[in-house]
Amino acid sequence: MKKLLPHILFLFSFNTSVFSQSIKNKDTFTEIVAQEEGDLNNDKKPDKVILEMDVKSDTRPLRVQIFLSQPNIKTSKLIVSSTKIIESQYPKNRNGQHNGNPIPDFFIEDGNLQMLTDINDLKSRYTFKFQNGNFELIKISRVIWDGKNKTSETEIDLVKGIKIEFDQELGSDKILNKKQKSVKFKLLPKIQDLTFSQLETY
Structure with a gap:
C-alpha cells in the first residue's frame, strides 16, 4: 500500500490539473450576435466573420473572429x-450601466472587411484589407449631424x-469648410492590435 500511495497521489494531482485546465480553457463566448460571409483573401472562396458575446460575464464583452478559407482543404x-476592438456592453467603469451605444456592424464589401460604429452619435466606418498576412486598417470615414441642417464629415x-474634413448642408452636394492635411503612419494598424478607444483617436 505504501508503494501505491505515491502513484495514487500523482494520478489525483494530474487529473485535478487536467480538469482545472479544461475549465480554464472553456470558451465563454457562446452567443452569436452576427455572422457574415464573403471573400476576404481573394481566392473566390467564402470566408467568415463571427461576432460573439460572453453572456455569462456581467460586462457582456464581445469578440470578433475572422476565419479564412485555405487552399486544398475544406476547413477555414x-x-x-479580438475582444479589444469593441467595448463591452456594460463596462466596469460604468458601474453596471450600459455603454449607451449599439453593437458595431461588420460586413464584407469589395473584398474588404467593413466595421460600422455609432459612438455618441458619431458614425464611423473602418475599412480593413487583408494584406501582408494581416487585416490592416486602410480607411476611415466619419459623419456627425449637428441636429439642425448640417453634417461634419471626415x-x-x-x-x-x-485626412480631409468638411461640412455639408442637408440636401446639398456643396462642400463647405474643406480642410486637408497630411497624416503619417509608419505602419498600418492591425485589427488585432486596435482597441475601441484607439479607433476614436484617429
Whole structure:
C-alpha cells in the first residue's frame, strides 16, 4: 500500500490539473450576435466573420473572429480573434450601466472587411484589407449631424496619408469648410492590435 500511495497521489494531482485546465480553457463566448460571409483573401472562396458575446460575464464583452478559407482543404483557419476592438456592453467603469451605444456592424464589401460604429452619435466606418498576412486598417470615414441642417464629415486614407474634413448642408452636394492635411503612419494598424478607444483617436 505504501508503494501505491505515491502513484495514487500523482494520478489525483494530474487529473485535478487536467480538469482545472479544461475549465480554464472553456470558451465563454457562446452567443452569436452576427455572422457574415464573403471573400476576404481573394481566392473566390467564402470566408467568415463571427461576432460573439460572453453572456455569462456581467460586462457582456464581445469578440470578433475572422476565419479564412485555405487552399486544398475544406476547413477555414482562424486568423483573427479580438475582444479589444469593441467595448463591452456594460463596462466596469460604468458601474453596471450600459455603454449607451449599439453593437458595431461588420460586413464584407469589395473584398474588404467593413466595421460600422455609432459612438455618441458619431458614425464611423473602418475599412480593413487583408494584406501582408494581416487585416490592416486602410480607411476611415466619419459623419456627425449637428441636429439642425448640417453634417461634419471626415475621410482618412491611411495608405496615402491624407485626412480631409468638411461640412455639408442637408440636401446639398456643396462642400463647405474643406480642410486637408497630411497624416503619417509608419505602419498600418492591425485589427488585432486596435482597441475601441484607439479607433476614436484617429
